[in-house]
Amino acid sequence: xxxxxxxxxxxxxxxxxxxxxxxxxxxxxxxxxxxxxxxxxxxxxxxxxxxxxxxxxxxxxxxxxxxxxxxxxxxxxxxxxxxxxxxxxxxxxxxxxxxxxxxxxxxxxx
Amino acid sequence: xxxxxxxxxxxxxxxxxxxxxxxxxxxxxxxxxxxxxxxxxxxxxxxxxxxxxxxxxxxxxxxxxxxxxxxxxxxxxxxxxxxxxxxxxxxxxxxxxxxxxxxxxxxxxxxxxxxxxxxx
Numbered sequence: 001x002x003x004x005x006x007x008x009x010x011x012x013x014x015x016x017x018x019x020x021x022x023x024x025x026x027x028x029x030x031x032x033x034x035x036x037x038x039x040x041x042x043x044x045x046x047x048x049x050x051x052x053x054x055x056x057x058x059x060x061x062x063x064x065x066x067x068x069x070x071x072x073x074x075x076x077x078x079x080x081x082x083x084x085x086x087x088x089x090x091x092x093x094x095x096x097x098x099x100x101x102x103x104x105x106x107x108x109x110x
Numbered sequence: 111x112x113x114x115x116x117x118x119x120x121x122x123x124x125x126x127x128x129x130x131x132x133x134x135x136x137x138x139x140x141x142x143x144x145x146x147x148x149x150x151x152x153x154x155x156x157x158x159x160x161x162x163x164x165x166x167x168x169x170x171x172x173x174x175x176x177x178x179x180x181x182x183x184x185x186x187x188x189x190x191x192x193x194x195x196x197x198x199x200x201x202x203x204x205x206x207x208x209x210x211x212x213x214x215x216x217x218x219x220x221x222x223x224x225x226x227x228x229x230x
Contacts, residue, residue, distance in 0.1 A: 033214045045155065045204070046219075046220065047220075050210070051210075051214065088154065090216075098159070098169070099217075101154060101157065103154045
């Protein structure tokens with residue numbers, strides 16, 4: 001049981017927009033920034049979004065993040081087949097005094 | 111672009127100590143925080159612990175104080191020791207640099223990961 005809650009799966013057709021939610025509490029998302037990681041099949045996770053909505057250099061602007069209260073969302077527009085991956089949210093938790101992850105969302109591009 | 115490379119035994123016997131090292135490609139090791147994260151086969155990510163740039167360390171309480179993380183700046187290595195392992199500790203183990211502060215930081219980059227299997 002993960003501290004942050006994500007839907008286990010999501011799917012959409014190429015070119016469309018999909019959003020992945022991440023729900024937490026006042027001790028994590030509610031008081032700290034949220035980060036998103038993309039894990040392509042068979043590879044290590046890669047930073048996708050940091051500080052709620054900041055894209056690292058090289059990440060397409062099709063990817064965007066937002067946060068409101070104790071929840072956050074990752075949006076992917078103009079879906080491409082190469083976006084098929086697992087997506088994880090993560091945040092510092094003040095109660096745990098460490099990082100917590102969501103359980104991950106497997107995105108399927110139909 | 112800094113590169114991280116995990117290394118260590120791929121097989122550890124139950125009740126023994128898992129020992130891994132993460133080698134950092136540049137000299138930034140003393141100016142950043144570092145973390146270990148693991149992923150059991152087919153499952154999600156679990157934060158193991160971190161060591162700060164000042165040497166302070168903390169671990170996930172779920173690991174029941176079995177974790178030791180240390181830094182050797184002369185070798186540019188971060189070490190992980192997990193004692194009294196069981197089959198539940200079988201996972202791919204990743205090291206990652208923490209960019210930003212501890213509370214507002216993020217993991218970037220990550221190493222490629224190394225699979226450790228706990229079995230007799």
